[in-house]
Amino acid sequence: MQNNQNPLKASRQSHANNTLVAVGDVVFGNGSLNIIAGPCAVESELQILDIAEAVKSGGASVLRGGAFKPRTSPYSFQGLRDLGIELLLKAKAATGMPVVSEITSSEQLPLFEYVDLIQIGARNMQNFELLKALGHINKPVLLKRGFGNTIDEILCSAEYIMSGGNKNVILCERGIRTFETAVRYTLDISAVAILKERSHLPVIVDPSHAAGDKRLVEALCMASVAAGADGLIIEVHNDPAAALSDGRQAVTPDEFSALSNKITALSCFLTNDLKEYR
Ligand code: PEP
Numbered sequence: 001m002q003n004n005q006n007p008l009k010a011s012r013q014s015h016a017n018n019t020l021v022a023v024g025d026v027v028f029g030n031g032s033l034n035i036i037a038g039p040c041a042v043e044s045e046l047q048i049l050d051i052a053e054a055v056k057s058g059g060a061s062v063l064r065g066g067a068f069k070p071r072t073s074p075y076s077f078q079g080l081r082d083l084g085i086e087l088l089l090k091a092k093a094a095t096g097m098p099v100v101s102e103i104t105s106s107e108q109l110p111l112f113e114y115v116d117l118i119q120i121g122a123r124n125m126q127n128f129e130l131l132k133a134l135g136h137i138n139k140p141v142l143l144k145r146g147f148g149n150t151i152d153e154i155l156c157s158a159e160y161i162m163s164g165g166n167k168n169v170i171l172c173e174r175g176i177r178t179f180e181t182a183v184r185y186t187l188d189i190s191a192v193a194i195l196k197e198r199s200h201l202p203v204i205v206d207p208s209h210a211a212g213d214k215r216l217v218e219a220l221c222m223a224s225v226a227a228g229a230d231g232l233i234i235e236v237h238n239d240p241a242a243a244l245s246d247g248r249q250a251v252t253p254d255e256f257s258a259l260s261n262k263i264t265a266l267s268c269f270l271t272n273d274l275k276e277y278r
């Protein structure tokens, strides 16, 4: 796809080498695998602090926590909003981990000043005014693929951000809607390889929202790493049964540690870093 005669800024044709995106002191796209982990939503100070410490010691390098939750039903928990960001930043201060949270309107931008990575969720992948607003700031953006969108469309959405001057975009495959009902969404593993080929931007995978069921998370993580993902974003909750959103797909901190060890071993094996693997 081209912009007049020039290749798109997101495309490999315009930039042959992998782009590195720094999120705090964590670099995406340099060949090492980064794990983002945390709850779907920030629910309380105790909850986010507990989970933050647990995922840090379990091997995560970035903490996730939603404050503005775009839920299918207006009667479902909508997130703690401003307070959610405040508590997430407390967890950042306590652990030293960079944090990612989803933005749903450009009016929220001032609140995100100290959030290291701003997430555009699947439902807002084609909210073009929001994408343009993020193009004018110099902060990394995690752009999730819409569940009804093609690979070309996510690349065009990345272009909306990049054409405004912000080159710090990380792409995320999180499952698409298909005729299959055994999973919440169908994880499009091909998209990982295709995006890595067509674009120089880092590509990560969200196995949790694709599966909708924690029992599938490990298999999807392993497949994503094998397909060449630069990172994973995994939902972790210290009491999944009581979670205010997405409890069914959340792994516990202990399950996360075991999972993270396996993923790291596979990643080291694939990059032939056998010293670290042993
Ligand atoms: C989330 O990350 O919590 C989320 C809502 O993801 P998605 O936009 O991919 O559904």
Ligand code: MN
Pocket (backbone or CB within 6 Å): 040, 041, 209, 235, 245, 246
């Ligand atoms: Mn979620």
